[in-house]
Amino acid sequence: MTAPVDPTSTVAWEELTSLGDGFSPDLREWFAEDPARAERLSFPLADLHVDLSKNLITDDLLAALVKLAEETGVAERFAAMEAGEHINTTEDRAVLHTALRLPAGSSVVVDGQDVAADVHEVLGRIEAFANRVRSGEWTGVTGKKVTHVVNIGIGGSDLGPVMVYEALAPYADAGIEARFISNIDPTDLAQKTAGLDPETTLFIVASKTFTTLETLTNARLARDWLWKGLTASGAIADNDDARTAAVARHFVAVSTALDKVAEFGIDTDNAFGFWDWVGGRYSVDSAIGTSLAVVLGPEAFRDLLSGFHAVDEHVRTTPLAQNVPVLMGLLNVWYTNFLGAQSHAVLPYAQQLHRFPAYLQQLTMESNGKSVRWDGTPVTTDTGEIFWGEPGTNGQHAFYQLIHQGTRLIPADFIAFANPAYPLQDGGRDVHGLFLANFLAQTKALAFGKTEEEVEAEGTTGPLVAARSFEGNRPTTSIFASSLTPKVLGELIALYEHITFTQGVIWGINSFDQWGVELGKQLALQIAPAIEGDESAIEAQDPSTRALLAYYREHRSA
Numbered sequence: 422m423t424a425p426v427d428p429t430s431t432v433a434w435e436e437l438t439s440l441g442d443g444f445s446p447d448l449r450e451w452f453a454e455d456p457a458r459a460e461r462l463s464f465p466l467a468d469l470h471v472d473l474s475k476n477l478i479t480d481d482l483l484a485a486l487v488k489l490a491e492e493t494g495v496a497e498r499f500a501a502m503e504a505g506e507h508i509n510t511t512e513d514r515a516v517l518h519t520a521l522r523l524p525a526g527s528s529v530v531v532d533g534q535d536v537a538a539d540v541h542e543v544l545g546r547i548e549a550f551a552n553r554v555r556s557g558e559w560t561g562v563t564g565k566k567v568t569h570v571v572n573i574g575i576g577g578s579d580l581g582p583v584m585v586y587e588a589l590a591p592y593a594d595a596g597i598e599a600r601f602i603s604n605i606d607p608t609d610l611a612q613k614t615a616g617l618d619p620e621t622t623l624f625i626v627a628s629k630t631f632t633t634l635e636t637l638t639n640a641r642l643a644r645d646w647l648w649k650g651l652t653a654s655g656a657i658a659d660n661d662d663a664r665t666a667a668v669a670r671h672f673v674a675v676s677t678a679l680d681k682v683a684e685f686g687i688d689t690d691n692a693f694g695f696w697d698w699v700g701g702r703y704s705v706d707s708a709i710g711t712s713l714a715v716v717l718g719p720e721a722f723r724d725l726l727s728g729f730h731a732v733d734e735h736v737r738t739t740p741l742a743q744n745v746p747v748l749m750g751l752l753n754v755w756y757t758n759f760l761g762a763q764s765h766a767v768l769p770y771a772q773q774l775h776r777f778p779a780y781l782q783q784l785t786m787e788s789n790g791k792s793v794r795w796d797g798t799p800v801t802t803d804t805g806e807i808f809w810g811e812p813g814t815n816g817q818h819a820f821y822q823l824i825h826q827g828t829r830l831i832p833a834d835f836i837a838f839a840n841p842a843y844p845l846q847d848g849g850r851d852v853h854g855l856f857l858a859n860f861l862a863q864t865k866a867l868a869f870g871k872t873e874e875e876v877e878a879e880g881t882t883g884p885l886v887a888a889r890s891f892e893g894n895r896p897t898t899s900i901f902a903s904s905l906t907p908k909v910l911g912e913l914i915a916l917y918e919h920i921t922f923t924q925g926v927i928w929g930i931n932s933f934d935q936w937g938v939e940l941g942k943q944l945a946l947q948i949a950p951a952i953e954g955d956e957s958a959i960e961a962q963d964p965s966t967r968a969l970l971a972y973y974r975e976h977r978s979a
């Protein structure tokens with residue numbers, strides 16, 4: 422195992438520390454003195470235009486950050502990942518999500534197996550299945566065409582598909598709607614199945630491990646819902662054979678554990694596999710995206726994958742100083758480790774991306790929320806900022822106040838598109854243009870603020886002057902693209918995957934395990950009997966948990 426480099430022992434870290442001492446950013450002056458700043462610090466990334474110029478960086482800082490990437494071996498580790506080395510050290514696994522989006526005909530031999538060929542074999546099966554459902558050749562048990570696909574999964578088996586579906590809903594062209602059930606709160610299943618016709622509903626049970634409590638519980642509930650609905654209406658007979666036949670037409674699965682799929686009663690001919698070298702939060706471009714291939718169509722799904730691949734190629738072939746995901750990862754390190762930022766806002770100016778921040782929360786926080794490094798030693802610096810956000814302009818009327826005038830530094834990424842999915846006019850005025858004016862206004866206000874002199878010049882006096890002035894120097898990155906197409910969305914997702922990767926390498930983290938979610942899962946299983954009233958399980962709990970259990974038993978109505 423290659424030992425991680427301690428970033429704090431590098432020459433670059435020393436340089437960054439001294440550059441950070443007494444650091445006093447002045448975006449107004451920097452832009453005034455350097456008319457080429459915007460152009461110099463804007464970079465193409467496939468179909469994206471990424472403007473880093475409103476970040477709190479100078480040329481010296483950028484050079485030191487790039488040196489940090491060199492000294493910690495970011496490019497070398499990316500190459501090791503793409504070559505299939507087992508960089509997921511704690512699980513002894515390769516990390517090959519980049520292989521999921523390789524063009525047909527590529528070859529990557531890992532542990533003696535051509536994984537690219539395997540990927541395309543499964544992709545071909547998914548596409549054939551998607552085409553059958555879309556055309557109506559695949560029907561429910563009573564011969565009716567599928568109108569609703571319901572993905573049952575959680576975490577990476579949910580967040581990616583739901584985010585992409587919402588983002589690309591205008592591409593859903595086969596008259597099939599998708600719904601997503603994730604939470605074990607029975608409300609989720611009850612609400613998502615409301616109004617559905619069992620005869621035209623297809624469930625996709627998506628679980629990498631096929632052991633996840635929430636997903637398997639929901640899958641069983643969905644199966645009951647299907648059987649009850651079909652037998653109550655007389656669509657099928659009330660016997661085991663009829664039920665088995667119904668499951669075969671209304672349930673398919675996506676998993677790395679096809680033996681467990683069979684145990685559940687789903688025919689493995691109707692299951693799509695993937696591999697242990699795909700992490701849950703890196704899996705939307707694997708068979709986990711089957712619901713997307715069905716609803717959006719195989720072509721849109723391929724375009725999505727091509728966007729991912731374009732960014733992979735950029736990372737692989739572009740020098741670090743122009744390598745956009747690397748630069749953005751380095752900026753996050755600068756803000757987190759040298760300027761004390763604890764969180765990072767992602768603010769899409771596209772309603773379709775309303776689940777993108779939630780998706781990024783798992784990608785970034787499950788990947789880099791770690792306090793040990795990949796060799797088991799403690800991290801040497803802060804890691805893993807909190808990602809959060811909401812689409813503009815909604816966020817403007819909620820939490821932007823704190824970003825503009827609060828005491829905390831919150832770097833923010835703004836994501837916008839020149840063309841809307843729905844070009845509506847308000848009295849002859851382009852509404853999307855107005856929307857974009859807000860994106861530009863916010864990034865401008867955050868960067869340049871409003872001085873007390875400017876406030877006074879408007880006639881304000883007294884204590885109101887301070888309240889109405891804006892410090893500025895609040896860093897933002899603007900990510901712009903022509904339209905939110907499947908390819909562009911793939912590029913955006915891959916951008917953040919590789920930002921996360923860059924930070925993980927610099928911090929010496931294994932960004933591909935998630936042991937931190939295990940304890941809660943184990944305890945939930947231990948506490949479940951206590952909920953049912955098992956006295957010894959209740960006694961085994963700590964006093965606070967016992968008291969909460971007592972409250973529950975006192976107040977539950979059933």
Ligand code: F6P
Pocket residue numbers: 575576577578627628629630631632633636701702787935938
């Ligand atoms: O609990 C965390 C996690 O393991 C995620 O990493 C994963 O995306 C999610 O659970 C779902 O897991 P599975 O796909 O195996 O059901």
